[in-house]
Amino acid sequence: MTQQSSRLLLVAAVLIVGLGTARHFLVPKTFGQRGHYRAAAVDAIEKLPIRYAGREACALCHTEIVAMHSKARHQSVSCEVCHGPAAAHTESPADIKPPAPRTRGYCPLCHGYDPTRPTGFPQIDPVTHNPVKACISCHNPHAPEPPHTPEECGACHGQIARSKAVSRHAQLACVQCHNTPEKHKVTPRLVHPEKPRDREFCGSCHAQDARSPKEILRIDMQSHNARYLCWQCHYPHQPEGD
Amino acid sequence: MDPLQEVLRQVTGYIYPNEVELHWGLLVVVYPYLTGLVAGAFILASLVRIFDVKEVQPTYRLALLTALAYLIVAPLALLLHLGHPERSFEIFLTPNFHSAMAMFGFVYAWYLMVVLLLEIWLDYRKDMVLWAKKETGLLRWTHLLLTLGATDLSPNSLRFDRSASRFITLIGIPSAFLLHGYVGFIFGSVKANPWWSSVLIPVVFLFSAIVSGIALMLLIYFLSTLLRGKPVDMPCMDKLASFLFYALVVDFSLEMLDFIHRLYEAEESIHILSQLVFSRLFLSLIILQAFLGTVVPLILLGSVSPALRRKGILNLPEELRRLLYAGAAILIQIGIFSTRWNVVIGGQLFSKSLRGLTTYKMQLMGLEGLLTSGFLLLLPILVLLLLIHILPPWEESEQHVETPAGD
Numbered sequence A: 001m002t003q004q005s006s007r008l009l010l011v012a013a014v015l016i017v018g019l020g021t022a023r024h025f026l027v028p029k030t031f032g033q034r035g036h037y038r039a040a041a042v043d044a045i046e047k048l049p050i051r052y053a054g055r056e057a058c059a060l061c062h063t064e065i066v067a068m069h070s071k072a073r074h075q076s077v078s079c080e081v082c083h084g085p086a087a088a089h090t091e092s093p094a095d096i097k098p099p100a101p102r103t104r105g106y107c108p109l110c111h112g113y114d115p116t117r118p119t120g121f122p123q124i125d126p127v128t129h130n131p132v133k134a135c136i137s138c139h140n141p142h143a144p145e146p147p148h149t150p151e152e153c154g155a156c157h158g159q160i161a162r163s164k165a166v167s168r169h170a171q172l173a174c175v176q177c178h179n180t181p182e183k184h185k186v187t188p189r190l191v192h193p194e195k196p197r198d199r200e201f202c203g204s205c206h207a208q209d210a211r212s213p214k215e216i217l218r219i220d221m222q223s224h225n226a227r228y229l230c231w232q233c234h235y236p237h238q239p240e241g242d
Numbered sequence B: 001m002d003p004l005q006e007v008l009r010q011v012t013g014y015i016y017p018n019e020v021e022l023h024w025g026l027l028v029v030v031y032p033y034l035t036g037l038v039a040g041a042f043i044l045a046s047l048v049r050i051f052d053v054k055e056v057q058p059t060y061r062l063a064l065l066t067a068l069a070y071l072i073v074a075p076l077a078l079l080l081h082l083g084h085p086e087r088s089f090e091i092f093l094t095p096n097f098h099s100a101m102a103m104f105g106f107v108y109a110w111y112l113m114v115v116l117l118l119e120i121w122l123d124y125r126k127d128m129v130l131w132a133k134k135e136t137g138l139l140r141w142t143h144l145l146l147t148l149g150a151t152d153l154s155p156n157s158l159r160f161d162r163s164a165s166r167f168i169t170l171i172g173i174p175s176a177f178l179l180h181g182y183v184g185f186i187f188g189s190v191k192a193n194p195w196w197s198s199v200l201i202p203v204v205f206l207f208s209a210i211v212s213g214i215a216l217m218l219l220i221y222f223l224s225t226l227l228r229g230k231p232v233d234m235p236c237m238d239k240l241a242s243f244l245f246y247a248l249v250v251d252f253s254l255e256m257l258d259f260i261h262r263l264y265e266a267e268e269s270i271h272i273l274s275q276l277v278f279s280r281l282f283l284s285l286i287i288l289q290a291f292l293g294t295v296v297p298l299i300l301l302g303s304v305s306p307a308l309r310r311k312g313i314l315n316l317p318e319e320l321r322r323l324l325y326a327g328a329a330i331l332i333q334i335g336i337f338s339t340r341w342n343v344v345i346g347g348q349l350f351s352k353s354l355r356g357l358t359t360y361k362m363q364l365m366g367l368e369g370l371l372t373s374g375f376l377l378l379l380p381i382l383v384l385l386l387l388i389h390i391l392p393p394w395e396e397s398e399q400h401v402e403t404p405a406g407d
Helices: A003-026 A040-046 A055-061 A063-069 A079-083 A087-091 A158-165 A199-206 B003-008 B026-049 B054-082 B100-134 B137-146 B155-188 B200-227 B234-265 B270-278 B282-304 B318-344 B370-390 B394-399
Strands: B012-014 B355-357
Touching: A003 B100, A003 B155, A055 A063, A055 A079, B026 B054, B026 B100, B026 B155, B026 B200, B026 B234, B026 B318, B026 B370, B054 B100, B054 B200, B054 B234, B054 B370, B100 B137, B100 B155, B137 B370, B155 B200, B200 B234, B200 B318, B234 B270, B234 B282, B234 B318, B270 B282, B270 B355, B282 B318
Parallel strands: none
Antiparallel strands: B012 B355
């Protein structure tokens, strides 16, 4: 055997023995007993304190709410999803009360608008949807009503509605100017309402010869910037003053 | 602005919520790029040992040291990406035979310990013994330690070195193929991802590795010779450029085969993939990888190197020729890096719904950032400088003319 072979074999032996020794000391004793993991980890996890009580525990006392909840649209959302881990509450119900989210921050975690959520899932824009109001002041989280089509445009277009309410156009219904397909209320981002497409539309109130109350501002439709649509210069939701 | 809204602005079409952010970032791009250079550099070295290509002999030792330097640094990219590098050794202690990634640790270790270190040791042993006799101080002790006490320089012993080294190279070629083929395998076997899932990916990875390795060695040889003020061995450069051209032709053909195959097969993913290529990957795939990284070097090398005609189609003077070779090699490096980018990042930019695209936002700082990756690309050069200091690769090549090493 050459000198090189013996030295290399020695190195190989050191490495193999080293690996074996490292395995002996570093690999946990219970590793591989049940699979490619440390079996004792299961026992260690078992000993962790139980924090969640489960819906059944809630049902023992809160019978009415659970009965209502189990038939409602939130039935698949467990109590502790909103109220937090409640095992401690079941131990001493009087001393420890589980929290209930009463602010606007919580519900949009599921119901805030996100295009990647399934079509038909109730979603709102938290900025424009009845600002400041707490969700629970209108919606019962234990038995939320199925989403209904908004009665007023202001439910979604709150900012526009609030501007219009203090403007000279306050008395006009939105649909007077916007031809709105019914489907817009259900799939607002797929079906859009229309905007006035010609000058004559505004002219029906504002032209010199319009049949409208005489307090309404009149414009000479022929000479007044005839190449533009009215709303290209005038913001119809809050038109200029006198 | 609502963070969700900010993120959604980068998204086009329909994607699932967990696809907005990419899980494999720049470090995972750097990793296959570095391992590719290892495999490529080693295969170039094997040309000398196994296929007896005399012209590229000056690059033999340099290629081995380069492969080692890049091999040492490459796993750092993964360790930084995964976090907890102190746990990495556990894949050796508790081997998981069902995990391709875990088994890759063994492929890596095999390549490092059995192939590369052994070949370098056998090749340098004689020199280390001789150097140690002339030297003093730390370098002497380093060389003595590295010989592992095997100081026998008898003809029998030297013959053993040569034949063992040749045998190791013989094992080394399939091992190098395995090393980088395996990196391609990791991507190619992700069957849920139509951009990756292809049996051709390991082969394409392998040939792009050979291309990048030869290009790197051409650059390193050229620059190191210039920096040392030595004359550039033009037959060596010409041969390297010719091999680079051949490898590039094969690599390009394989990539085109993959492309045409996908196009003809026209699976349901074809629409989103074509959107991906022409929007998100236009710069990195069409411009950098295909045009600047492949077509331009092909034209340069094809017309200048002796690959197609003995004196090259254009028959340019030596100075201009080697500059053009170096230019082509740099373009190829950019192209191959873009290839890795297009595979790793491109594969995560489209939704599994096949109906939307997201965007990769590279960080500047932080572990996954641009600076870390830049450092990792620079580090192998520093390691190589250290290796060159300890194991100078030049002397052998200079002595080679007088003392017939070889078999």
